[in-house]
Amino acid sequence: MSVIAHLRVHANSFELGRILDISSGSSIVLENLVPLGEQAVPFFSIFGTDESQAFREAVQDHPSVRDIQEVSSHDDRTLFALDWDVTEDRLFRGIHETNANLLSATGGPQTWEIELRFHSHESLGSFKAYCSDANITLEVGRIYNPTRPESGPFYGLTQRQRDTLVRAVQGGYYSLPRELSTQDLADEFGISDQAVTERLRRAIVALVDNSLVAAIEAQDEFDPSGREL
Template identity: 30%
Template sequence: MSTIAEFRIPAADSVMSATFERAPEATFEFESSVSKSLPSLWVSGVDPGTIEPAFEADPSIESSELLVETDDRLLYDVEYADSVHLYDDLLADGGSLLDVYGADGWWRIKMRFRNREELGRTHDRLVERGVNADLARVTNVERLTTADTQLTAEQQEALEAALEYGYFEIPRGISMEDLAAELGISHQALSERLRRAYETLVDAELRVQNEPPNTES
């Protein structure tokens, strides 16, 4: 049975630990890709003058090249050192990367496996390499709703916390700065998560509304 798994892995056990230390405000997200090669890396929260020296000082990174610069994000093509095996270890048993997000010294990795056995082998391999791979969530694909598959784990967490602490109330029960502190992330990282979550939910709602009615009897 196809399975969705979410790993929480410390950068100290995987990649870019030095980058997280030198650029603590930065957040990272792998670009969506259908390729089996390592996708490019979106960086938010910092400018090139901050992140590029961090990349250069990181022993897990061989080289980096700025591909795209927008108002709030940077896209880098990053080549990792030969000693970095995390990507190969994750995909060795046929799993597929769905989402990779990094912040505050941690990677959150969402993957799809064809069955629980593939997931188990992947987890065991990471542990054997000394990687503290915490399985944060495991879900059968058949049980996922449309909303579940569209929102990332970080976006879901941010929305749930915002609701719990009264961020959406009038007047607000908590400021964004305080909510970010509750989640242990930066103000900018929280703002970006909420913005993307809003976009995802609005897009899903509009698509549902625009679907033609089912006239089958």
């Protein structure tokens, strides 16, 4: 079963973190990421800095960088395209060797928050071992399975259950005070108010079972003591 891990990596522990060195108060978000060995150009946004030109020049001077181009700028966000030698980055090499998928990456002055999807807990364990051997400072945070594999992309909910639950939430059925009644929902969907109640009950059970319960079971499987490793 696949597993998603939220990781914290020290910026000085990997090549891209050293390349995209930012001052206090700024943050970087990678917009798209390139698998090891491909030559496509990744994009990243930097937020909260008034020195984009100085930042660009510092990045350009790094030996692993071929080119950096400013794509656009709006308010406190500047989008760059970066052409760099990803094969020099040991962190990305570890991601490639363990067949993990990089879902998101946000960098700060000291650390990067990275979200990876692994094929199994064993793959995550292999990645941790790789990082330890490569002297990459890594802290593993939350670990979970997004859904049960058999639940599909909508957590096992049927189309009717999804429509009714979404309408109930957006219409204020669960607000205090309640802005939408069971009868209101029944009239909209052309069913009885008892059928609405039952449909909502089944939807909530399926949603919790295939998300929260699945995540708890995955955490216990990875570490029965409940500790984050």
